[in-house]
Amino acid sequence: MFENIMMRIFGFGKKKYEVRIRDWNPLINKDLKNAVIDLASWKTRPRAFRAGRSAHLLLQDPFVHQLGMKEVSIRTLRLKGVGNFNDKGKGKPPFVLNFLENILPGQGRAGIIVHMATNEKHEIFPELENMRSKGALSASAARKEYEITGEGLKSWVPFNIPICWGSYNDLKFEGEEMGFVVLGLRDRQDRRFGDLTRAEMYESEQGPVIHFNDYLHSLLSVKNGKQATRSDIIVSFQKWGHGLGQALRSFNDAGFLRFAAHSGNYSVDEQSKEIVLTDVDSSVRRSEIDERTIFLSQLFGIVSGIRGIHEIAVNTAFGFIYLQEPVVNPYFPFLKGYFPEYVPRSMLSEISDIFWQRTKQDMEDGFENYFANRHSMDILAISQLFGVMEVAPLEGLQPPYSSRELSRVLERYDQKVLGLQKKNLKRGIKALLG
Secondary structure, eight states, X not given: XXXXXXXXXXXXXXXXXXXXXXXXXXXXXXXXXXXXXXXXXXXXXXXXXXXXXXXXEEEEEEEEEEETTEEEEEEEEEEEEEEEEOTTSOEEOSOEEETTTTTSOXXXXXXXXXXXXXXXXXXXXXXXXXXXXXXXXXXXXXXXXXXXXXXXXXXXXXXXXXXXXXXXXXXXXXXXXXXXXXXXXXXXXXXXXXXXXXXXXXXXXXXXXXXXOHHHHHHXXXXXXXXXXXXXXXXXXXXHHHHHHXXXXXXXXXXXXXXXXXXXXXXXXXXXXXXXXXXXXXXXEGGGSOGGGXXXXXXXXXXXXHHHHHHHHHHSTHHHHHHTOTTOXXXXXXXXXXXXXXXXXXXXXXXXXXXXXXXXXHHHHOGGGHHHHHHHHHHHHHHHHHHHHHHSOGGXXXXXXXXXXXXXXXXXXXXXXXXXXXXXXXXXXXXXXO
């Protein structure tokens, strides 16, 4: 189905843009379609549950999407790419250029690095997020997210439900038309896994006391205001770490690559307590890239999961709980969830211990050196996981070079990161000075 309306952009005088919405999910009725169009065109001022480029529509009457034998209740619609919203839910249309985003690193040596990338020569290089229209999404990326989520669900990848995608005719950034994608969420408030780790720490006579938020308590089914025990929290995070590994593996097995598995890109289904992956607009189909880059691209996805665990341990009160439970390693469940059964448990356990020892050192450093430590952790994770994939290659994928050659590749990568940091710092200062 194809619908379009005319819209007026706030603050842009008499200039008008046309909103085109395509590929409606057949479960969406006429009233809900009109509500989506009104929000995308800002006829109805959209609101958001969280800061970012997405607006949200809480459904008064949730509907059920059938996934094979499983029913998924859709409680909220997320309109990604329709504006720039603050943490109070208020926003502006998606047409303010965000020139300085990801140029000034702010903290540490590797703050500008968004992704690791590779090429047909198997080099590893840092990839920056380009300057983009603030609060917006390219129409091509919107369509890609719509299509990949639909294709992935057919292969049992735990995604949210694609509802439709749309474009803003004649609204372009660097020659590319802007657009948006609408997804059906299983969570009423679009909460991400990182939200679980937000907590307050108090000092008491018995020592530090951690109070986690209501979201975590609700997922742990803790009733009557009762505090979740340390054991409850540890067991649940171990389970979700294993679930993330399985989800990322299903994503790769379904033929997709380039998913950044940081804690802001996945959530926990309130109903099933399962991990749900989100934000795949930068992902690619395996068939779309050079076969020579697949091995390292898949490796980078696993490394992003390690980075996500490192982020939670170093930057949140959750890490304090793990420090009090030395027999529990947060990395092992993730790796065990991702790698198949024939990978020796002892190998994964040994690598997990290496990651955990390094993480505990970084926790003592605190946030001041976080980005530099994260960059070092990336290099450590690549070198260690490369060895696993040498011993137990996934789906017949062979490493492009030996571990000895990898060391030289990583040295060059380290120098590129440092060089880009200096280059972009100068670029940011020049932009600030006009």
